[in-house]
Amino acid sequence: MTEMIKLTGLTKRFxxxxxxDAVDMTVESGEVxxxxxxxxxxxxxxxxxxxxxxxxxxxxxxxxxxxxQRDPVALKKTLGYxxxxxxTYGDMTPQSYxxxxxxIRGFDGAERQRRVDAMVDRIALxxxxxxxxxxxxxxxxxxxxxxxTMLHDPPVLIMDEPTDGLDPNQKRxxxxxIREMAAEKAIVISTHILEEVEAVCTRAMIIARGKxxxxxxxxxxxxxxxxxxxxxxxxxxxxxATLMKAIGDLPExxxxxxxxxxxxxxRLRIQPAGRxxxxxxxxxxxxxxxxxxxxxxxxxxxxxxxxxxxxxDDGKQDSEHA
Amino acid sequence: xxxxGIIARREIGSYFGTPLAYVFxxxxxxxxGALCFYLGGFLFRGQADLEPFFVYHPWLYLLLVPAIxxxxxxxERKTGTIENLMTLPISTPEAVLGKFLAAWLFCGxxxxxxxxxxxxxxxxxxxxxxVIVASYIGSFLMAGAFMAIGSCMSALSKNQVIAFIIAxxxxxxxxxSGLDLVLNFFRGWSPEWLVTTVASMSFLTHFNSVTQGxxxxxxxxxxxxxxxxxxxxxxxxxxxxxxx
Numbered sequence: 001m002t003e004m005i006k007l008t009g010l011t012k013r014f015x016x017x018x019x020x021d022a023v024d025m026t027v028e029s030g031e032v033x034x035x036x037x038x039x040x041x042x043x044x045x046x047x048x049x050x051x052x053x054x055x056x057x058x059x060x061x062x063x064x065x066x067x068x069q070r071d072p073v074a075l076k077k078t079l080g081y082x083x084x085x086x087x088t089y090g091d092m093t094p095q096s097y098x099x100x101x102x103x104i105r106g107f108d109g110a111e112r113q114r115r116v117d118a119m120v121d122r123i124a125l126x127x128x129x130x131x132x133x134x135x136x137x138x139x140x141x142x143x144x145x146x147x148x149t150m151l152h153d154p155p156v157l158i159m160d161e162p163t164d165g166l167d168p169n170q171k172r173x174x175x176x177x178i179r180e181m182a183a184e185k186a187i188v189i190s191t192h193i194l195e196e197v198e199a200v201c202t203r204a205m206i207i208a209r210g211k212x213x214x215x216x217x218x219x220x221x222x223x224x225x226x227x228x229x230x231x232x233x234x235x236x237x238x239x240x241a242t243l244m245k246a247i248g249d250l251p252e253x254x255x256x257x258x259x260x261x262x263x264x265x266x267r268l269r270i271q272p273a274g275r276x277x278x279x280x281x282x283x284x285x286x287x288x289x290x291x292x293x294x295x296x297x298x299x300x301x302x303x304x305x306x307x308x309x310x311x312x313d314d315g316k317q318d319s320e321h322a
Numbered sequence: 323x324x325x326x327g328i329i330a331r332r333e334i335g336s337y338f339g340t341p342l343a344y345v346f347x348x349x350x351x352x353x354x355g356a357l358c359f360y361l362g363g364f365l366f367r368g369q370a371d372l373e374p375f376f377v378y379h380p381w382l383y384l385l386l387v388p389a390i391x392x393x394x395x396x397x398e399r400k401t402g403t404i405e406n407l408m409t410l411p412i413s414t415p416e417a418v419l420g421k422f423l424a425a426w427l428f429c430g431x432x433x434x435x436x437x438x439x440x441x442x443x444x445x446x447x448x449x450x451x452x453v454i455v456a457s458y459i460g461s462f463l464m465a466g467a468f469m470a471i472g473s474c475m476s477a478l479s480k481n482q483v484i485a486f487i488i489a490x491x492x493x494x495x496x497x498x499s500g501l502d503l504v505l506n507f508f509r510g511w512s513p514e515w516l517v518t519t520v521a522s523m524s525f526l527t528h529f530n531s532v533t534q535g536x537x538x539x540x541x542x543x544x545x546x547x548x549x550x551x552x553x554x555x556x557x558x559x560x561x562x563x564x565x566x
Contacts, residue, residue: 084402087402089336104325
């Protein structure tokens with residue numbers, strides 16, 4: 001594992017506004033980093049600086065050891081960058097566009113055509129190869145952008161919302177592409193689709209107001225949710241009091257309350273007293289006492305909750321109270 | 323150098339991939355022909371030369387060159403493709419030069435296609451072909467200077483219409499700077515050397531001296547240094563404004 005991307009105190013100000021505020025981060029080969037944050041948090045600005053499109057106001061960024069200010073062209077050679085919205089020249093066909101990119105990336109003659117062909121097959125562009133890009137569907141346009149990003153098989157990929165605006169099948173396809181490449185590359189994707197982070201990322205970073213607020217594995221992040229390890233029990237309405245009493249007396253249990261009723265059933269919500277897993281303990285207890293429980297469910301916590309609590313003021317207060 | 327060529331080829335390809343190239347060439351040929359025959363009185367002046375043809379080129383370029391130049395950078399910024407272009411492993415001067423050369427070469431193609439006028443004048447009489455070659459070279463250089471101004475102005479705005487108007491105005495000032503219209507503005511308050519400098523910037527003055535058949539070194543230097551200056555400014559502006 002080697003350090004492929006390194007940011008040190010990277011800062012970008014637009015006039016009075018600090019879009020990115022002294023961000024430090026390293027990404028190693030083999031990692032897929034999910035860059036999360038509300039709109040306007042500084043995700044795109046950070047990525048644009050690493051890709052060499054924006055000049056940082058302060059701090060430094062390097063990719064594969066190339067500094068963005070000193071060796072921008074060498075850095076851009078090692079990098080595949082997909083800008084937000086995957087803009088491409090609409091009047092060109094995928095074929096001519098990819099040939100142009102391949103030429104700029106230094107491929108000639110037969111090698112150039114081989115690269116283009118391989119990418120066209122891999123990303124399933126064959127059927128639209130000779131149509132102007134502006135006439136293609138959103139999914140195909142995005143795929144042309146992805147093909148351009150990966151054409152030179154770069155060791156580092158930075159993709160700004162690679163699945164934005166795609167239908168579920170296309171999203172799935174793009175995610176599987178990213179997973180295929182993940183082993184030997186360092187990949188950074190930005191997204192605000194949280195399921196995507198769980199599906200492809202080995203690491204998640206939450207950024208808000210230009211600052212990094214969290215940096216952890218997706219499952220670690222999820223364990224910070226207020227409802228992580230919460231146990232939900234469904235039972236007959238008539239057994240409510242018995243269960244509340246029996247389970248509420250367990251030392252591991254913090255609180256127990258009614259989450260909802262429907263018809264003749266009731267749902268009880270059990271919060272742990274500490275951070276430990278209480279699911280198995282309650283399951284065992286229910287079995288040993290033969291308590292009248294219909295269904296027992298252990299909540300894993302969701303990234304949504306964590307994201308909300310980290311990136312909003314309301315969320316912060318809420319998680320402090322919880 | 324390699325990258326400049328690749329970018330220029332892509333640009334030229336996109337001119338001919340859209341109606342732009344054909345519309346431009348047809349209008350350029352029609353206008354240059356009409357001006358030459360009707361306003362210039364090509365057939366009735368009883369002289370076998372192409373002066374009535376070349377004399378309208380500054381005015382033709384004033385309208386048509388900014389129309390080609392306006393999209394060079396404004397369109398890239400508007401559609402966001404500039405983010406792709408500038409994150410490819412190329413330098414800004416390579417991108418600026420590649421785009422400029424493509425646009426200039428395209429003007430060259432349109433200019434070359436006026437060759438029937440040259441054939442006509444040779445059939446009708448016995449012109450001094452040396453003067454005509456010099457005039458073609460001068461006209462091409464002047465188109466390059468207009469294009470460099472236009473390319474630079476195109477980098478200033480995302481809006482192609484604004485880019486067109488600023489470029490046409492700047493080109494107009496450079497064309498007219500030898501005439502009282504512009505010079506009187508400077509005469510009242512500025513020192514004599516400034517007035518002379520402004521007057522010496524005139525495209526008309528330099529172009530007219532070339533169309534006399536003498537390609538003087540200082541006229542060459544004038545157009546080449548003007549192109550260099552505006553392209554340099556273009557590079558600076560692209561770097562400053564690409565992300566704005």
